[in-house]
Amino acid sequence: xxxxxxxxxxxxxxxxxxxxxxxxxxxxxxxxxxxxxxxxxxxxxxxxxxxxxxxxxxxxxxxxxxxxxxxxxxxxxxxxxxxxxxxxxxxxxxxxxxxxxxxxxxxxxxxxxxxxxxxxxxxxxxxxxxxxxxxxxxxxxxxxxxxxxxxxxxxxxxxxxxxxxxxxxxxxxxxxxxxxxxxxxxxxxxxxxxxxxxxxxxxxxxxxxxxxxxxxxxxxxxxxxxxxxxxxxxxxxxxxxxxxxxxxxxxxxxxxxxxxxxxxxxxxxxxxxxxxxxxxxxxxxxxxxxxxxxxxxxxxxxxxxxxxxxxxxxxxxxxxxxxxxxxxxxxxxxxxxxxxxxxxxxxxxxxxxxxxxxxxxxxxxxxxxxxxxxxxxxxxxxxxxxxxxxxxxxxxxxxxxxxxxxxxxxxxxxxxxxxxxxxxxxxxxxxxxxxxxxxxxxxxxxxxxxxxx
Amino acid sequence: xxxxxxxxxxxxxxxxxxxxxxxxxxxxxxxxxxxxxxxxxxxxxxxxxxxxxxxxxxxxxxxxxxxxxxxxxxxxxxxxxxxxxxxxxxxxxxxxxxxxxxxxxxxxxxxxxxxxxxxxxxxxxxxxxxxxxxxxxxxxxxxxxxxxxxxxxxxxxxxxxxxxxxxxxxxxxxxxxxxxxxxxxxxxxxxxxxxxxxxxxxxxxxxxxxxxxxxxxxxxxxxxxxxxxxxxxxxxxxxxxxxxxxxxxxxxxxxxxxxxxxxxxxxxxxxxxxxxxxxxxxxxxxxxxxxxxxxxxxxxxxxxxxxxxxxxxxxxxxxxxxxxxxxxxxxxxxxxxxxxxxxxxxxxxxxxxxxxxxxxxxxxxxxxxxxxxxxxx
Numbered sequence: 001x002x003x004x005x006x007x008x009x010x011x012x013x014x015x016x017x018x019x020x021x022x023x024x025x026x027x028x029x030x031x032x033x034x035x036x037x038x039x040x041x042x043x044x045x046x047x048x049x050x051x052x053x054x055x056x057x058x059x060x061x062x063x064x065x066x067x068x069x070x071x072x073x074x075x076x077x078x079x080x081x082x083x084x085x086x087x088x089x090x091x092x093x094x095x096x097x098x099x100x101x102x103x104x105x106x107x108x109x110x111x112x113x114x115x116x117x118x119x120x121x122x123x124x125x126x127x128x129x130x131x132x133x134x135x136x137x138x139x140x141x142x143x144x145x146x147x148x149x150x151x152x153x154x155x156x157x158x159x160x161x162x163x164x165x166x167x168x169x170x171x172x173x174x175x176x177x178x179x180x181x182x183x184x185x186x187x188x189x190x191x192x193x194x195x196x197x198x199x200x201x202x203x204x205x206x207x208x209x210x211x212x213x214x215x216x217x218x219x220x221x222x223x224x225x226x227x228x229x230x231x232x233x234x235x236x237x238x239x240x241x242x243x244x245x246x247x248x249x250x251x252x253x254x255x256x257x258x259x260x261x262x263x264x265x266x267x268x269x270x271x272x273x274x275x276x277x278x279x280x281x282x283x284x285x286x287x288x289x290x291x292x293x294x295x296x297x298x299x300x301x302x303x304x305x306x307x308x309x310x311x312x313x314x315x316x317x318x319x320x321x322x323x324x325x326x327x328x329x330x331x332x333x334x335x336x337x338x339x340x341x342x343x344x345x346x347x348x349x350x351x352x353x354x355x356x357x358x359x360x361x362x363x364x365x366x367x368x369x370x371x372x373x374x375x376x377x378x379x380x381x382x383x384x385x386x387x388x389x390x391x392x393x394x395x396x397x398x399x400x401x402x403x404x405x406x407x408x409x410x411x412x413x414x415x416x417x418x419x420x421x422x423x424x425x426x427x428x429x430x431x432x433x434x435x436x437x438x439x440x441x442x443x444x445x446x447x448x449x450x451x452x453x
Numbered sequence: 454x455x456x457x458x459x460x461x462x463x464x465x466x467x468x469x470x471x472x473x474x475x476x477x478x479x480x481x482x483x484x485x486x487x488x489x490x491x492x493x494x495x496x497x498x499x500x501x502x503x504x505x506x507x508x509x510x511x512x513x514x515x516x517x518x519x520x521x522x523x524x525x526x527x528x529x530x531x532x533x534x535x536x537x538x539x540x541x542x543x544x545x546x547x548x549x550x551x552x553x554x555x556x557x558x559x560x561x562x563x564x565x566x567x568x569x570x571x572x573x574x575x576x577x578x579x580x581x582x583x584x585x586x587x588x589x590x591x592x593x594x595x596x597x598x599x600x601x602x603x604x605x606x607x608x609x610x611x612x613x614x615x616x617x618x619x620x621x622x623x624x625x626x627x628x629x630x631x632x633x634x635x636x637x638x639x640x641x642x643x644x645x646x647x648x649x650x651x652x653x654x655x656x657x658x659x660x661x662x663x664x665x666x667x668x669x670x671x672x673x674x675x676x677x678x679x680x681x682x683x684x685x686x687x688x689x690x691x692x693x694x695x696x697x698x699x700x701x702x703x704x705x706x707x708x709x710x711x712x713x714x715x716x717x718x719x720x721x722x723x724x725x726x727x728x729x730x731x732x733x734x735x736x737x738x739x740x741x742x743x744x745x746x747x748x749x750x751x752x753x754x755x756x757x758x759x760x761x762x763x764x765x766x767x768x769x770x771x772x773x774x775x776x777x778x779x780x781x782x783x784x785x786x787x788x789x790x791x792x793x794x795x796x797x798x799x800x801x802x803x804x805x806x807x808x809x810x811x812x813x814x815x816x817x818x819x820x821x822x823x824x825x826x827x828x829x830x
Contacts, residue, residue, distance in 0.1 A: 349812045354702075363700055364694075414816050
């Protein structure tokens with residue numbers, strides 16, 4: 001298949017799409033941060049909670065109290081620099097680090113789209129997004145109108161992976177045969193104008209399930225081909241606007257709509273830049289230099305190795321769940337970081353019992369004493385959360401002077417409308433268990449079967 | 454411009470699709486077995502008009518009666534007036550069990566439940582209020598010095614005998630202080646209750662019924678969350694779990710509701726249990742008629758989903774709880790001391806419905822468990 005990779009790497013294209021992408025990315029991120037802040041979520045999610053759920057291996061990432069705001073300021077300011085293309089490399093690195101740091105603070109707030117932003121900003125570090133139509137180019141007096149094609153293709157590839165894998169994840173019996181979880185979610189949207197009544201209809205649940213799946217699987221290709229592109233873009237807008245109307249997914253739909261513009265020809269992007277130039281009185285001509293930016297593979301081994309490694313990981317990582325026994329939706333071992341977006345409805349309840357191993361004296365924990373409602377909700381359905389919280393409880397009660405502390409949990413989880421069943425083995429002292437990437441044997445196996453990927 | 458054109462055509466397409474779809478819907482009655490969608494507004498109307506407002510109405514009347522009895526007792530403090538006042542207190546306390554869950558609207562704003570029914574009360578603080586005669590009952594720190602719990606102490610806990618209690622209001626050096634305090638407490642309860650009822654009657658009812666959307670701040674979301682919160686915290690935990698020592702490891706027999714009166718705690722518990730189940734089933738207040746409810750909503754959704762009969766499971770669990778609780782002592786405090794195992798068993802039964810309500814029901818009706826408005830995926 002690889003006809004000539006060196007030839008491909010030498011291929012050039014207009015830099016305008018990447019410049020437009022950089023500008024829009026910066027603006028969208030700035031809006032996201034301002035929105036996040038204005039809703040009071042920094043305080044609510046990162047300052048108020050007493051306890052934070054860490055990612056395995058990233059326990060050292062902790063909120064900095066009131067200084068957490070500083071990270072957000074840093075992140076926000078970097079988006080402005082990115083938009084302007086000023087000190088771009090430093091700005092995008094700052095953005096990547098600060099944004100990722102924020103996401104690592106508490107896995108309660110994990111969202112696929114935050115992960116997507118982290119990945120996107122990571123590869124943007126390696127792309128010459130400031131080569132054209134940027135303050136950097138203006139100040140240096142060197143603007144490159146052409147850049148290697150692969151730089152833009154890398155973005156398309158990442159977007160393609162997100163969609164395609166999200167589509168693959170939908171190839172399961174709950175989604176396709178039972179129309180779950182849409183059969184639960186859609187009827188509750190009875191108040192959506194015009195569509196509300198339809199949301200009660202079973203055929204609509206199937207229509208949405210199947211069209212969602214087909215959309216995710218095919219949209220990367222439809223966007224890639226010039227002939228289908230305008231139609232594909234209409235689909236993108238309809239799809240994301242619908243998801244925005246139906247689900248509380250914040251900025252994600254807009255970010256995706258704007259991101260897919262990168263698939264368009266450079267003619268479109270030049271038009272966008274001309275309009276921006278008109279509004280802000282920028283002399284666009286100064287950037288149109290016919291200069292070609294060359295990135296020679298032999299001289300940039302680290303860059304190419306990093307990117308290739310990055311994509312290999314992206315291709316393989318979502319399949320790591322195959323290494324675990326049991327139903328993925330139930331155990332969630334290998335669930336995150338795999339583009340399983342809006343894929344299942346899971347609710348749980350976890351009641352922790354502290355037992356003195358000697359005297360057998362016991363009492364239950366009031367989760368409200370330690371966790372926010374949001375944290376409790378996330379904790380109750382995910383074994384790694386349950387374990388981390390149990391360990392925390394053990395330490396907490398030991399510090400309070402309790403002896404021989406054992407931690408047990410009575411927990412129930414309901415998945416995609418099935419009746420709730422016990423989730424974690426209530427006989428297991430979670431205080432003795434260790435977190436690892438190995439299968440957690442104390443998860444009670446799922447008592448049903450979900451076929452498919 | 455390309456984008457503008459696309460956006461325009463997209464909007465056109467959306468409207469076209471919507472147009473077609475609506476047509477299909479009206480022509481295609483049989484598509485889903487001819488089922489109509491569930492009328493959430495009817496549910497909210499039933500809750501407001503047939504449950505919440507009548508319950509608050511009755512409660513308000515009982516509080517008015519309590520006020521009259523208090524006034525009688527304060528004017529003429531004797532044993533028979535004490536008995537009458539105590540009876541009014543029990544009657545009002547019993548009606549309270551039917552409104553406790555409706556901490557929505559004005560009640561939420563006033564923090565009604567926390568000023569009405571915090572127990573155990575702090576006796577030393579009550580006594581110092583009586584002595585000093587100066588206190589601000591509207592202060593959050595005074596919540597455990599007022600309401601039904603404080604009245605419980607003042608009517609039942611001052612002495613072992615009625616004659617002994619009456620002495621506090623007659624011959625006690627600070628009798629006027631006790632009289633003033635008990636009057637102030639009842640007046641405040643009356644004032645709070647009247648505000649809440651008036652609000653329901655003058656506008657809030659419509660606000661409540663018309664807020665029939667599906668957002669986290671919609672009436673359905675809020676009332677369902679209130680219902681579950683009340684069940685979990687103020688019913689399961691407060692009335693049974695905490696006294697049984699579920700959260701402390703050691704039984705705490707002084708933490709029961711109406712501790713000083715002793716023999717009404719089980720009755721209050723039973724009334725509350727019935728009120729919660731009636732709410733679930735949409736049963737009109739003080740009537741056998743039922744209307745749209747969480748039960749009928751679950752049944753409707755199950756016609757789409759064809760899953761387990763959740764409403765039946767929940768009702769069965771309510772019945773199992775009642776059955777278990779039937780053998781409890783009238784004085785739960787005594788039950789804790791004599792045979793706490795039965796308390797713990799009752800708790801286990803109540804706990805099972807927490808799972809069904811909070812996990813299964815919330816999932817089925819797709820109401821999020823809290824008001825956290827964070828983004829989803």
